[in-house]
Amino acid sequence: MSAHDYWLHLADNALVLGQRNAEWCGHGPILEEDIAMTNNSLDLIGQARMLYQGAAEAIGGGATEDSLAYFRDSQAFKNLTLVELPHHGPLVGYATDNRDYAVTIVRNFLYSALMALVWERLANVANQGLAAIAAKSLKETRYHLRHSHDWLVRFGDGTIESAQRAQAALDYLVPFTQEFWLLTPYEAAAIAAGDAVDVRLLKDDWTQLVSQAVDTAKLQMPAATGYVTQGKFGTHSEHLSYLLAEMQSLARAHPEGVW
Amino acid sequence: MSVLAAAKRLLSTVTDPEIPVVTLDDMGIIRAVTVDADTGVNVVITPTYSGCPAMTQIEDDIVAALQPLGVPVNVSTQLAPAWTTDWMGDAAKEKLRTYGIAPPSRLCGSAVAQPQVMQFIRDAAVVDAVDCPHCGSSETTEASHFGSTPCKALYKCLSCQEPFDYFKPF
Numbered sequence: 001m002s003a004h005d006y007w008l009h010l011a012d013n014a015l016v017l018g019q020r021n022a023e024w025c026g027h028g029p030i031l032e033e034d035i036a037m038t039n040n041s042l043d044l045i046g047q048a049r050m051l052y053q054g055a056a057e058a059i060g061g062g063a064t065e066d067s068l069a070y071f072r073d074s075q076a077f078k079n080l081t082l083v084e085l086p087h088h089g090p091l092v093g094y095a096t097d098n099r100d101y102a103v104t105i106v107r108n109f110l111y112s113a114l115m116a117l118v119w120e121r122l123a124n125v126a127n128q129g130l131a132a133i134a135a136k137s138l139k140e141t142r143y144h145l146r147h148s149h150d151w152l153v154r155f156g157d158g159t160i161e162s163a164q165r166a167q168a169a170l171d172y173l174v175p176f177t178q179e180f181w182l183l184t185p186y187e188a189a190a191i192a193a194g195d196a197v198d199v200r201l202l203k204d205d206w207t208q209l210v211s212q213a214v215d216t217a218k219l220q221m222p223a224a225t226g227y228v229t230q231g232k233f234g235t236h237s238e239h240l241s242y243l244l245a246e247m248q249s250l251a252r253a254h255p256e257g258v259w
Numbered sequence: 260m261s262v263l264a265a266a267k268r269l270l271s272t273v274t275d276p277e278i279p280v281v282t283l284d285d286m287g288i289i290r291a292v293t294v295d296a297d298t299g300v301n302v303v304i305t306p307t308y309s310g311c312p313a314m315t316q317i318e319d320d321i322v323a324a325l326q327p328l329g330v331p332v333n334v335s336t337q338l339a340p341a342w343t344t345d346w347m348g349d350a351a352k353e354k355l356r357t358y359g360i361a362p363p364s365r366l367c368g369s370a371v372a373q374p375q376v377m378q379f380i381r382d383a384a385v386v387d388a389v390d391c392p393h394c395g396s397s398e399t400t401e402a403s404h405f406g407s408t409p410c411k412a413l414y415k416c417l418s419c420q421e422p423f424d425y426f427k428p429f
Contacts, residue, residue: 032402032403032405032413033403035403035405035406035407036403036404036405039405039408039409040405041310042308042310042311042312042409043308043309043310043409044310045310046306046308046309046310046311047309047310049309049310050309050338128339129338131339132338132339132341133309133338135338135339135340135341136306136309136338136341136342137309139341139343139367139429140308140309140409143404143405143409143427143429146404147404147405150404
């Protein structure tokens, strides 16, 4: 465990969700959303790059943003389990399903609501590098939050079909948010050093923000209960390896290749 | 002319690769230009959005523009203070409008001084009032939060029926 692990946690969240959402590129439900989701990914991958660059500097020994993104395996990733899930509800075994935009929107909303609060606090930490990244990411995350909030309300307060799918997505995803409030050793160390936010202190604000939105969308807030996932500790669902395999294959087939 | 003055004059001609009617200066992307006897011309730029794919192009354009000086050119990136559309001058906004992009209709203030997230969500229900850059009508509506790039939203004019990009306050 090192100080840069907290940066990797933040970076991995952004990269994995950025990669996941980029699956909609060229397949969006409508043209405007195809573009919106691609722009959303662009912001997230940009945030990940800034964080990986900072972490690589701290790690030294030839580490680069690319080595951190492309040459670490799933166990080394410290992202929240929520961001690695496919764009559809629970399935058994290797079964696959069509992407469901309600899952995409609900996940983006739950995550953006958290990160807007996190970046807001991190913009004031003593570490100037992290504070600068946070101030920049906060502006972007607010637009992501606005976008996903808007669609959550449209779905929930829309047709019977859209409301059902939004509710199913909420029921499926909200239990994964329990993981947000777990404290990892690297977070505890970073908090002690004054260079992290204690995410547990954000739970009330987050719950209020999310509950209000769910209420506005005329949906029911499900209970966050059941198994507590451990992605931020490095224990992931089966979905992360597949995502990384696709994302990392080119870099691994042509190591040290440059444009 | 001093090297610094010459560098600044050459830089003032470099345009934004995405929006070629405005210069990097207009956009507030160039934060500092200094000349050092040993290292040459040092240009500090700041990214607009963190994932903006134009940043590499911007670096290359700056190096190319300063080539005639015959001295080394270093371009470095600085994140703080975070880029904001508040740095766009009136002349730049007018150029955007003429080009067909509605400029930001309000100022943001600093990132941390902005309303808290809870308030932002409540404010978000209010869509910015934007005048159509084509016909000037204030009867416009937002079609999508994100347009052709992350920095723009897609609007539609209800008077002339034309779609247009709106440069979001950021």
